[in-house]
Amino acid sequence: MTDIYGAAPAVEEPEDKAVYADYVDGTDPVMHRVSLELSRSHLNIIMPDGERILWPLDEVRALKDQAYSDGVVLAQGFDDMARLKVDNPFVAKELRAVAPRLNRAQPVTNWGRIGAWASGAVASVALIIFVLVPIMADQLATYLPPEGEQALGDATFEQIRGALGRENAAVRLCEDSDGLAAIDAMVDRLAPDDDLPYPVRIAVLDHELVNAFALPGGRVILFRGLIDEAENPEEVASILAHEIGHVVNRDPTRDALRSAGSIGVLGLLFGDFAGGTVVLMLANQLINAKYSQAAETGADDYAHDLMRDAGLDPAALGTIFQRLMDEYGDAEGIAAHFASHPQMIRRIESAQAASEGGEYGLPVITEAQWQDMRSMCGDSHAEQDAPEDDENGGGRIERRVDEPDAGRGGGTLGGEN
Known part of the structure; x- marks a missing residue:
């Protein structure tokens, strides 16, 4: 036509x-x-x-x-x-x-068959948890959808806040606007540009714990105690770069798979990203975690490169490691993850070696921004800190790298004994 x-x-x-x-x-x-x-x-x-x-x-x-x-x-x-x-x-x-039965719960029936399955499974549980799951964790981590990792990280983040709080109150988040701007400036200077399916999101918890770690889905947690212990912003930047290294390498997601066991692995792979058991196990694992030497070396190497590319001295990472070991020994906080580690001196030497031959420019942030970061949690923590692990905190920060595909993963700063 x-x-x-x-x-x-x-x-x-x-x-x-x-x-x-x-x-x-x-x-x-x-x-x-x-x-x-x-x-x-x-x-x-x-x-x-x-x-x-x-x-x-x-x-x-x-x-x-x-x-x-x-x-x-x-x-x-x-x-x-x-x-x-x-x-x-x-x-x-x-x-x-x-679908008429879409939300129907699974019936609990046929106990004889369930008992037979349970009996037959006992012998294989140890094999799955202690052999197969660690072997498969690296491969399985690549099959978790990004939104699932983020949901797991978010749920674990809230669990950690509750675990470190006191009197049924979660640890507060630091949200002073000038402190937020200082965090933004530090992240902008580091400028991680890895091709990742979600952004890095940084939170500062108002707690005296001297530590930092990352969660599945791109969350990185800094503690007020760590910022207080740092002598300059470059030391904080080096630790942040180390955690971003865990993010990029998806170490926390692999750790979640190793911690979850066989049932948890199936749940994570097939949609149960906020399941209470996995979240509880991962929260405890992160608070007390010791990553393998290979994972720590990978995160250190990433931090060295990121610092150098930003015109910052990677020796700052070794400096804060050494000082915290000297100050705290094997007592608590971040030093507990490092002091007994047989490879710690080698890691400090590696940071110093990465510094050689470099040309380093302006500080990562200005002195005024550094003071804003140090005071971003306010003065309320002086009354709330206690010698036990049930301290509270105050305020909130949750920042994102501007690149839409900017970050992932993580873990504590320490290594496996």
Whole structure:
């Protein structure tokens, strides 16, 4: 058919109205981008190669405690390990309307069969937890979706605040505006530009603990006690760079997988990113963590490079390590992670060696900004600190690297004995 001028009308491209989701078959830990079709009785999952997987609607279940508040993570029945992650909130809402048993809890039945499974599993639990999980942690970490890592990190962050608080009150966060600006300036000077799926988010806790660590999903925690102990802002910057190194290397996510055990690993892989057991274990692990020498060396090397690239002396990392060891010995706080470490002197020497031959310019932040950072938690901590581990704090800061793909991971500053 032609128009009045004899020309054929333009053919409009058909609009792609397909609905997409992410699918894991429960055997091969690979996420597949699939399309969905909904019939009267089935949810049709169409694989990239055209294969169709049919889930009867009355067997579709929604996972509990999963991190996708706008979407939903689905399974077929209670025994199938396949998972379907639907991010589209409208599709998730439609599925909730048509799947009659979507939110049904798993029945506790057939205790004889459960007992037999439990008996048969006892012999393999030690193998899984102590052998297979550590071996697989490096590989499995790459399969956790970024939003899941962030949800796990956020939940662990709140757990840590509660664990270090007192009188049922969480440790407060420092939020003085001038202190926030100083933190921003320090991060801008370091300028980590790694290609990561989420930003680095920095929080300062008003607690006298002399430590710092990073969580899954890009959170980095600095404690007021560490800032108080630092003699100059470059020492704080070097520790922050070290933690960003853990972020980039995804050390906290790997640690979460190692800490979670087999059940926790399955939950993390298939949607339970805020599960209470994993969060509790990871919070305790981070507060008392000792990373392997390889992980600490990797974070140190990253910090050396980041400091040099920013025109800052990487020897600052070795300087604060040495002073804290001399001052605290093996007592508490950050020094407890370092003092008994047989490789600590080598790490200090490595920071000094990384400093050689470099040209270092202006301070990481101005003297005024440094004073703003040191006072950002206010004076309230003087009355709230106590010799026990139940101290409180005050105020809040949560800052983000401006690059949308700027950071991840982490751990404590210490190493494994």
